[in-house]
Amino acid sequence: MPRVGLTAERLTRAGAELADEVGFAQVTVSALAERFGVKVASLYSHVRNSQDLKTRIALLALEELADRAAEALAGRAGKDALVAFANVYRTYAREHPGRYAAAQLRLDPETAAAGAGVRHAQMTRAILRGYDIPEPDQTHAVRLLGSVFHGYVSLELAGGFDHTPVTAEASWTWALDSLDALLRERSAS
Amino acid sequence: MPRVGLTAERLTRAGAELADEVGFAQVTVSALAERFGVKVASLYSHVRNSQDLKTRIALLALEELADRAAEALAGRAGKDALVAFANVYRTYAREHPGRYAAAQLRLDPETAAAGAGVRHAQMTRAILRGYDIPEPDQTHAVRLLGSVFHGYVSLELAGGFDHTPVTAEASWTWALDSLDALLRERSAS
DNA sequence: GGCGCTTGCCTAACGCATTTAGGTATGCGC
DNA sequence: GCGCATACCTAAATGCGTTAGGCAAGCGCC
Numbered sequence: 540m541p542r543v544g545l546t547a548e549r550l551t552r553a554g555a556e557l558a559d560e561v562g563f564a565q566v567t568v569s570a571l572a573e574r575f576g577v578k579v580a581s582l583y584s585h586v587r588n589s590q591d592l593k594t595r596i597a598l599l600a601l602e603e604l605a606d607r608a609a610e611a612l613a614g615r616a617g618k619d620a621l622v623a624f625a626n627v628y629r630t631y632a633r634e635h636p637g638r639y640a641a642a643q644l645r646l647d648p649e650t651a652a653a654g655a656g657v658r659h660a661q662m663t664r665a666i667l668r669g670y671d672i673p674e675p676d677q678t679h680a681v682r683l684l685g686s687v688f689h690g691y692v693s694l695e696l697a698g699g700f701d702h703t704p705v706t707a708e709a710s711w712t713w714a715l716d717s718l719d720a721l722l723r724e725r726s727a728s
Numbered sequence: 729m730p731r732v733g734l735t736a737e738r739l740t741r742a743g744a745e746l747a748d749e750v751g752f753a754q755v756t757v758s759a760l761a762e763r764f765g766v767k768v769a770s771l772y773s774h775v776r777n778s779q780d781l782k783t784r785i786a787l788l789a790l791e792e793l794a795d796r797a798a799e800a801l802a803g804r805a806g807k808d809a810l811v812a813f814a815n816v817y818r819t820y821a822r823e824h825p826g827r828y829a830a831a832q833l834r835l836d837p838e839t840a841a842a843g844a845g846v847r848h849a850q851m852t853r854a855i856l857r858g859y860d861i862p863e864p865d866q867t868h869a870v871r872l873l874g875s876v877f878h879g880y881v882s883l884e885l886a887g888g889f890d891h892t893p894v895t896a897e898a899s900w901t902w903a904l905d906s907l908d909a910l911l912r913e914r915s916a917s
Numbered sequence: 918g919g920c921g922c923t924t925g926c927c928t929a930a931c932g933c934a935t936t937t938a939g940g941t942a943t944g945c946g947c
Numbered sequence: 948g949c950g951c952a953t954a955c956c957t958a959a960a961t962g963c964g965t966t967a968g969g970c971a972a973g974c975g976c977c
Contacts, residue, residue, distance in 0.1 A: 542943065542954055569934055579935080581955045589935065645886060678894040679902035682880070685888070686903065690879020691871070697834060699874070705867040713868035714875065717910050724909070731925055731972065758963055768964080770926045778964065 543575055547585045550575075551595040558596060558637025563644075566637070568592065593644060598654045600638035604631055605655040608662050617669035618719045624666055625688055625715055632692040639692070670722040680722060687714060732764055736774045739764075740784040747785060747826025752833075755826070757781065782833060787843045789827035793820055794844040797851050806858035807908040813855055814877055814904055821881040828881070859911040869911060876903060 553574055558566045568589050572579040586592045604627070611623040632639040646654070663681050672680055691714060694700065700707040742763055747755045757778050761768040775781045793816070800812040821828040835843070852870050861869055880903060883889065889896040 545954075567934065568936090577954095578956060580937085580957080583936070584954065643882075643886070648887075675894045675898065676902065678892060679899040682883070682889060682896075682899045683876070683903045683906065685883055686879030687872070687875050688879070689883060690875030690877070693882070694871070694874055694878060697832070698837075700871060703867060705864045707871075709864065710868040710871045713865065714872045717872065717914075720913070721906050721910050725906075734925075756963065757965090766925095767927060769928080769966085772965070773925065 543577055545575060545577065545581065545585050547595065550582060550585055550592065551599050554592055554596045555599055555635075555638050555641070558641055559635050560637065563593075563596070563637045563640035566593065566596065566641075593641065594646065594650060596638070597641045597644040597646060598650070600635070600642040601655040601659070603635075603638065604628070604642060605658040605662070607631060609658070612662055612665060618715075620666050620669060621684075621719055621722075622715050624662065625684075625711075628688045629692050629695075629711065632696055636696055639696070667722070670726045672722065672725050673727050676725055680725065684718065687718060732766055734764060734766065734770065734774050736784065739771060739774055739781065740788050743781055743785045744788055744824075744827050744830070747830055748824050749826065752782075752785070752826045752829035755782065755785065755830075782830065783835065783839060785827070786830045786833040786835060787839070789824070789831040790844040790848070792824075792827065793817070793831060794847040794851070796820060798847070801851055801854060807904075809855050809858060810873075810908055810911075811904050813851065814873075814900075817877045818881050818884075818900065821885055825885055828885070856911070859915045861911065861914050862916050865914055869914065873907065876907060 550571060554566050554571055557570060557574065561570075568582055568586075569579050571592070572582055582592075586595070607627045608624055611627045612620055615623050646656075660681070663684055664677070666684070667677055667680055670680075691711065695707050695711075700710065739760060743755050743760055746759060746763065750759075757771055757775075758768050760781070761771055771781075775784070797813055797816045800816045801809055804812050835845075849870070852873055853866070855873070856866055856869055859869075880900065884896050884900075889899065
């Protein structure tokens, strides 16, 4: 019986792919073992348990998202940065629905802090630099942006925007235009 | 062995309570049977399977939410209606986190259409009557409102707004003020 | 009050996922 | 070519979901 060469990272990546294919909730130790042509128990040498595996996938997704967002933000400011950043989230969720669902996993605070969570917070705040909004409004604005991005993407992914002549694209653009106008309104200048 | 008097409705209500106590994901046929002091198989006379049970809980939550929202909207218009409606969602999610999670369950289209989903859509649109927004902007606005409500509540419930001096309350009020201003801006008048 | 019938709840059994304990053999370093 | 670490295995326990079939509770009827 040849050695497959499992590692925690390979399992995590394969788990992420599996999540995109069949949904994060359907990611199971058994399914992953089958995908590698290996017995279930073998995975427990590399991953503590099912929860550990899911946490790793969540952290991978958060990392990937943060990387994409950082690249999108580079060299942009103002509305340009806002739109680019927002589109990273939306595109990632559409391309990788399973990973996006994984990123929503409730992590215990230390795990979240150790991961890319901090980078996300910093980047959202960075967008607002172009709008020059004083505290505490800046924190309010960070939360509003996060809510709109996450809320819109969730509802769209859940199919909430189907069955209407008005496209999800158009509403997305409208929402971003509105947010931009709103932030300019709240600017200190 | 005395008859307990199980019905689908009693199971659904108990399931909803259980969801609020331990989380929707932890609502299981076994746990529910134990709560009634009854063997697991007995539930299958009243509920088709685990999925059916979860669907019933989701529909109950959607119904309750719609009822509360309808009551909040009665006799209100404009920003008053907006704030009241938004607070119904937020308060419900805080009081009944398990039920709120249940309401997010992916339902097949016919089930969703038969339930309270339509009422929710109609009520969100009703809020906008006070702002007199023409189509297609009205649809865009409906989606933006839904995104903010759902997104904010989700993030707050996930603990995303802890660990800062700025309270979640203040940001919520700020967000609603901003939405009101934005909608007045887009009004046809 | 006794009779039968519906049906609420039961026991028994199977399938599948998770997890642990302990065995085997592979292939790297010497 | 040898030894050792360890990658992967078998075996077995546990727990949840689900189905099939049985017993008796309590209602309706006389």
